[in-house]
Amino acid sequence: MQKLVQQRLKKLEAMPKLIGPVSVKVSDVPTGTWRYRRPVIRHGDCVKCGICAEYCPCGVIEKTEGKMVIDYTYCKGCGICTTECPKKAIDFVLESECNKEGD
Numbered sequence: 001m002q003k004l005v006q007q008r009l010k011k012l013e014a015m016p017k018l019i020g021p022v023s024v025k026v027s028d029v030p031t032g033t034w035r036y037r038r039p040v041i042r043h044g045d046c047v048k049c050g051i052c053a054e055y056c057p058c059g060v061i062e063k064t065e066g067k068m069v070i071d072y073t074y075c076k077g078c079g080i081c082t083t084e085c086p087k088k089a090i091d092f093v094l095e096s097e098c099n100k101e102g103d
């Protein structure tokens, strides 16, 4: 996560200075226990296109060791990745169901 934050901040520094509010595509605030649902990637259906990572407003999806990985410490459970995945390879699972299975 920290590596990702550094990469994004470097990109921001290189951008022309803007006037007005600017959103930063990185979250460094741990999510806590309030998240209601979490995205779970079905790796057998994922084609590793990276679109989910591009759309995630928190910047918490990365390709690591050849597969897409979500950092649940920072994922806010907004569901955008599940909507944008062209292969519909991301399930949006109730947190209560994840806890039952020990995820």
Ligand code: SF4
Pocket: 041, 045, 046, 047, 048, 049, 050, 051, 052, 053, 068, 084, 085, 086, 087, 088, 089, 090
């Ligand atoms: S958008 Fe879907 S298919 Fe593409 S990398 Fe993400 S999970 Fe995999």
Ligand code: SF4
Pocket: 038, 039, 055, 056, 057, 058, 059, 060, 061, 070, 074, 075, 076, 077, 078, 079, 080, 081, 082
């Ligand atoms: S649910 Fe939202 S915050 Fe979590 S990985 Fe998907 S797009 Fe990012």
